[in-house]
Amino acid sequence: METFSVYVPKLAPKYEGLVPGHRFCIGCGEALAVRLASKALGRDTVITCATGCLEICTSGFPQTSWNVPWIHTLFENVGAVASGVESGLKAQMRKGKIPEKKINSVGMAGDGGTSDIGLQALSGALERGHDFLYLCFDNEAYMNTGVQRSSATPYGASTTTSPAGKVSIGQKTWKKNLPDIVAAHNIPYVATACPSYPFDLMEKVKKGAETEGPAYVHIFSPCPTGWRYPVDLTVRIGRLAVESGVFPLYEVEDGSYKLNFDFPKLRPVRDYLKAQGRFRHLSDDEIQNIQQRVEKEYKKLKVRCQET
Amino acid sequence: MAKRTPLEVSVAVAEAAKMADVDVVAAYPITPQTHIVETLAEMVANGELNANYIPVESEHSAMSACLGSSATGARTFTSSAGQGLELMHETLYIGPSSRLPMVMSVCNRALSGPLSVWGDHSDAMAVRDTGWIQVFVENGQQAFDHILWAFRVSEDHQVLFPVMVHHDGFHLTHVIEPITLPEQEEVDRFLPKPRYPYALHPDNPVSMGCYAPPFIYSEIKRAQDEAFRSPEVKQSILKAWEDFGNIFGRYYMPVEAYRTEGAKVLLVTMGSFSETAMVAVDNKRDEGKDVGIIRLRLWRPFPYEEVRDLVKDADIVLVLDRCISPGAQAPVYSEIRSCLYQEENRPQVFSFTGGLGGRDIVVDDFEQMIDKGFEMLQNGSEKEFEIIGVRE
Numbered sequence: 001m002e003t004f005s006v007y008v009p010k011l012a013p014k015y016e017g018l019v020p021g022h023r024f025c026i027g028c029g030e031a032l033a034v035r036l037a038s039k040a041l042g043r044d045t046v047i048t049c050a051t052g053c054l055e056i057c058t059s060g061f062p063q064t065s066w067n068v069p070w071i072h073t074l075f076e077n078v079g080a081v082a083s084g085v086e087s088g089l090k091a092q093m094r095k096g097k098i099p100e101k102k103i104n105s106v107g108m109a110g111d112g113g114t115s116d117i118g119l120q121a122l123s124g125a126l127e128r129g130h131d132f133l134y135l136c137f138d139n140e141a142y143m144n145t146g147v148q149r150s151s152a153t154p155y156g157a158s159t160t161t162s163p164a165g166k167v168s169i170g171q172k173t174w175k176k177n178l179p180d181i182v183a184a185h186n187i188p189y190v191a192t193a194c195p196s197y198p199f200d201l202m203e204k205v206k207k208g209a210e211t212e213g214p215a216y217v218h219i220f221s222p223c224p225t226g227w228r229y230p231v232d233l234t235v236r237i238g239r240l241a242v243e244s245g246v247f248p249l250y251e252v253e254d255g256s257y258k259l260n261f262d263f264p265k266l267r268p269v270r271d272y273l274k275a276q277g278r279f280r281h282l283s284d285d286e287i288q289n290i291q292q293r294v295e296k297e298y299k300k301l302k303v304r305c306q307e308t
Numbered sequence: 309m310a311k312r313t314p315l316e317v318s319v320a321v322a323e324a325a326k327m328a329d330v331d332v333v334a335a336y337p338i339t340p341q342t343h344i345v346e347t348l349a350e351m352v353a354n355g356e357l358n359a360n361y362i363p364v365e366s367e368h369s370a371m372s373a374c375l376g377s378s379a380t381g382a383r384t385f386t387s388s389a390g391q392g393l394e395l396m397h398e399t400l401y402i403g404p405s406s407r408l409p410m411v412m413s414v415c416n417r418a419l420s421g422p423l424s425v426w427g428d429h430s431d432a433m434a435v436r437d438t439g440w441i442q443v444f445v446e447n448g449q450q451a452f453d454h455i456l457w458a459f460r461v462s463e464d465h466q467v468l469f470p471v472m473v474h475h476d477g478f479h480l481t482h483v484i485e486p487i488t489l490p491e492q493e494e495v496d497r498f499l500p501k502p503r504y505p506y507a508l509h510p511d512n513p514v515s516m517g518c519y520a521p522p523f524i525y526s527e528i529k530r531a532q533d534e535a536f537r538s539p540e541v542k543q544s545i546l547k548a549w550e551d552f553g554n555i556f557g558r559y560y561m562p563v564e565a566y567r568t569e570g571a572k573v574l575l576v577t578m579g580s581f582s583e584t585a586m587v588a589v590d591n592k593r594d595e596g597k598d599v600g601i602i603r604l605r606l607w608r609p610f611p612y613e614e615v616r617d618l619v620k621d622a623d624i625v626l627v628l629d630r631c632i633s634p635g636a637q638a639p640v641y642s643e644i645r646s647c648l649y650q651e652e653n654r655p656q657v658f659s660f661t662g663g664l665g666g667r668d669i670v671v672d673d674f675e676q677m678i679d680k681g682f683e684m685l686q687n688g689s690e691k692e693f694e695i696i697g698v699r700e
Contacts, residue, residue, distance in 0.1 A: 044510045048376060049517075061524050064515035069508040072517035073375050073402045080369035084334060084376025084384075085508060087360035091331040092382050095358055097501075103510060121372065124365030 012202065013039045017047075022065040023057040027231030029222035029238060030054060030137040033195040034108070037135055037219070040202035041104055041209055043068065046089070048082040050109035050118060051075035053144045054137065076117035079125035079134065082107035086132045104133060104209040111138040111152035115178045126185040126214045133208040133215045136178060139223035147226040151176040154246075155293070156286055157278045159226070164281040174293065182216045183252045189215035190252040196222075196238030200249060200260060207251075220247045228277025240272040245298040250305070257304040269294050310494070310556070315487045317448035317480045318343030321387070321413050323487075324455035326357045327495045328411075331382035334362035334373035338392040339425040340477035341415040345387055367392035371399035374410050378403070378470075379516055381507030383459065384410040389477055390417030390424075393431045397438075403470040404439030405532055406516055409462035409504065410470045411455060412440075416579065416630075417477040418665040426666020427477035429579065429630040432607075433639045439536060441471040441545070442608040444578040448485035451475045453558060460499050460548045466540040468504075474607070476580040478666060490556055498555050537609045545606065562611035565618050567593055568600030573681035574622040574655075575601040576644055581628065581669050588674030599678050604640070615647050622655045624681045630663040637693070658684065662696035673697055 017038025024031035030053060038045075049055050049072045058065040059072060073081055086105035092098045107125075109118055114136040122134060141159045142148040149162035154175045158164035162171040183190045189211040193201040201219065208215035222237040224230065229237055241247040245266040250259045269291045273279040282290075315323070321344050325333065333352070335345040351357035360377075364370045370386050378384040388396060393414060403410060416432055418424040432442070441461060445451045451473065458471035475481065506514050520528050535541065545562070553559035566586050568574065577585050582603040592599045602618045604611070619625055625648070629638035637645070641659035648654045660677055663669045673696060680694075 046380070046508045046510070056519060059515060059518035061518040061520045061528070064518060066515050067513060069510060069513040070515045071376065071379050071508055072519070073372060073406075074398060077369060077372035077399065080334075080364060080372035081376035083362055083364070083369075084332065084373035084378075085380055086376075087332050087334070087362055087373070088377035088380030088382035088384070089509075091358075091360040091377075092380065095331065097331070098381070098509065101510075120365060121369050124369055127365075128363065 011199070013042070015039055015042060017041060017045065017066065017068045018058065019065050019067055021063070023060065024053070025225050027224040027234045029195055029234045030139055031057070032234065033137055033201065033219045033221050036195055036198050036201050037205045038068065040205040041106060044102060045104040045106055046085050047071070048078050048085055048105070048107045050078045050113035052110040052113055053139070054108055054110065056144055075113055077121045078107040078109045078113060078118055079121035079123070082132045082134070083125045083128065083130045086130045105131070106209065107132060107134040109136060110143070111136060111140060112142045112150040115152045115176050116150050123185065126182060126187050126216070129213050131213055133205070133211070133217070135205065136216070136218045137221045138218060139221045139226060140175070141226050143223050143226045152178065156282050156290060158281060159278070169282065169286055170278070179216070179218045179252070185214070186255065187214040187216065188212070188254055191216070192218045192220065192247065192249050194220040194238040194242055194247060194249060196235045196242065197249060197261070204251065226278070229275050233275060237272070237275060240267065240275065243267045244269045244272045245294045246272055248298060248301055250301060256308045257301070259302065259305045266295070266298065310488050310490045312486050312488045314484050315448065316343060316482065316484050317451050317475065318482065319347050320448050320452040320487045321455055322347035322351065323489060324452045325385045326351050327490070327492060328383065328385070328456055328459045328499055330357070330359050330385040332360045332362065332374070332377040332384045333386065334364050334370045334377065335386050336364050336367045336370045336388070336392060338367070338389050340417060340427070340481045341387045341389045341392070343481065344413060344415070367395040368399055371396040375399065375402055375406070375408060378408040378410045378504070379406070379508045381504035383463070383501065385412070386410070387413040387415065389415040390419055390431045393435055394419060397435065400435055400438040400440065402517070404536070407468040408470060409468050411458040411462055412470065412472050413451070413455060414472050414474045415477040415481045416474055424665035425477070427479050428664045428666070432474050433631045433633070435472070436608065436639065439469065439532065440608065441469050442474060443471070443605050444474045444607055445605070446580050446582045446603065448480060448483070448487050449558070451480060452487055453552065453556065453560070456495060456499055457548050457552055461545055463502050463504070464544045465502060465505060467544045469536060469541070474579065479580045494555050498552060541609065560605060561614070562606035563614040563618055564603045564605055566601045566603070568602060568618060571598050571600030571622055572685060573597070573599045573624045573626065573678060574619060575599070575674070575678065576604065576625060576627040576640065577601060578604045578607065578640060579630070581630070581663055584669060584671055585674045588671045588678060591671065591675060592678050597678065597682060599681070610643060610647070612647050615644065616651060619648060619655060620651070620653065624685050625655045625657045626677055626681045627657060627659055628677070629659065629661045632661055632664070656684065658689065659693040660696050661693070662698070667697055669697060
């Protein structure tokens with residue numbers, strides 16, 4: 001893994017779809033991920049954005065941080081709006097109203113906009129088979145409104161609506177497995193990514209954009225504000241999540257699972273949890289509980305990789 | 309040559325969308341709109357209409373897909389009704405504020421609960437303030453005509469607002485009427501395709517739907533409202549009707565008067581019941597009663613001047629609403645009354661509510677309303693409101 005810590009800007013495209021001057025927090029994992037994704041997507045892209053951090057930090061009227069055509073309408077409808085963008089462009093090209101050209105229709109939303117309120121619109125768009133790419137930037141809670149729990153919030157995390165207290169460990173449910181739910185739609189390409197692995201992320205975004213039909217990349221986006229860790233640790237936290245098996249990086253191509261980074265021995269989840277304020281209250285027993293769950297899920301994933 | 313042919317009104321609406329050569333249709337089936345979208349899907353399946361039909365999973369997504377499609381410059385059509393229109397609610401505000409042209413035919417339906425698939429104007433009134441240009445039509449021919457008209461207005465660069473064409477669920481959607489279908493060449497002449505100036509495309513990147521902090525939100529909303537009520541938009545609406553008349557021979561106006569000459573009592577109606585009311589007016593005129601009717605066609609932006617002008621000589625104005633505003637005055641009544649309040653010689657305005665959830669209002673009912681109007685003319689009235697056609 002250490003080889004990826006070398007900064008190699010020349011290997012990344014120079015193009016920036018998301019330009020400086022945005023209003024993300026210092027150390028934002030989502031900003032990093034979006035910047036990398038926009039490099040991979042290039043100019044011929046139309047972005048549909050959900051309400052959330054990404055929209056708020058990049059679009060305060062009358063300014064914009066976007067170099068590519070970009071539309072925001074509402075919170076829960078990215079899948080549907082992106083369907084419309086894709087269909088509108090395709091129909092006009094077919095009818096000779098605009099020149100034929102490969103244009104990526106890309107939806108971007110957070111974990112709330114994807115796994116909670118936007119799940120229906122996403123499922124509809126996937127099922128209908130639109131030729132589009134959906135990027136979920138998962139920072140594991142409603143960060144834009146002040147760290148409220150979502151169905152993507154991990155077990156044990158303290159948020160403002162799942163606070164840890166005398167009789168509560170915080171979030172009582174296990175994180176909803178969105179990539180699995182998406183994969184159950186039998187779409188051609190599903191992947192997980194993390195900006196701590198920039199080339200892997202760009203590769204997957206590019207692959208997703210080039211895929212004919214629906215593609216989905218679930219991007220783990222560490223959030224220093226909501227997860228309560230020092231702002232210079234974003235990349236490290238992402239790596240710890242991957243190395244501990246909390247957030248494995250894998251692809252599902254035409255139903256076939258492939259683990260991109262396998263580790264003979266997973267790091268203890270304690271290494272990942274202890275750096276973050278949101279997990280600070282967890283007892284050794286609870287950490288052990290999480291450890292077991294992570295191992296079980298990781299094993300399940302590996303079995304799937306062997307089977308498919 | 310245009311041909312006159314018996315058609316279900318829903319099929320006629322679909323024919324109009326086809327003749328408008330729409331690029332994208334995104335719709336979710338709901339009674340009483342289903343025949344419109346079924347017909348369009350069939351046209352696409354048979355290759356008669358070169359469009360992308362998006363069979364979305366909800367009305368919220370129908371309108372959302374329309375927003376995306378329209379933003380790329382594609383000619384975009386959808387249709388909905390009742391609960392569907394309500395599920396769209398928050399999405400409806402986006403088109404006008406982002407100035408996205410598109411056309412929606414609304415097959416007016418009551419709102420739950422209790423569930424009712426039948427017609428009234430509750431759905432239309434719930435979306436009154438969404439910023440769409442809205443017209444009500446009275447028969448199948450008008451429904452057909454106004455789809456074409458709506459695209460022409462909506463896509464005019466002076467306008468760029470989405471347009472709703474309201475037509476009554478079942479009373480119009482499911483009846484077969486003789487409809488005059490024009491030649492495609494005539495439609496093409498009436499309805500050119502101006503290129504949407506801010507289309508989402510990599511060649512000219514724009515950011516659409518940026519959020520507005522308090523320092524600018526008010527200015528943006530004022531600009532939207534000023535544009536919406538501007539003379540340019542009004543002119544475009546009127547010019548489109550005039551050009552339509554010149555090409556197709558059917559002329560329309562924001563408010564249509566019927567036998568209003570010297571009328572002391574005036575009925576005000578919207579939608580398909582207007583035609584029934586006109587029969588009642590004929591009957592009462594035969595009896596020598598000075599009664600007329602004005603029918604609101606343009607609902608938003610509201611035609612204040614036209615209404616004042618047509619009402620100025622009446623003593624009693626009877627407004628029919630097909631919607632209840634719980635705890636307050638009925639919406640059309642309230643609008644008409646407020647429109648007339650500053651007038652020096654304002655008539656007395658009385659509110660009738662009826663025709664809810666598919667309940668019919670027949671010629672007799674209208675005649676009784678008119679009789680009540682003349683009674684008021686003689687004796688005045690303590691009451692200002694009455695719900696009609698309802699059992700005790």
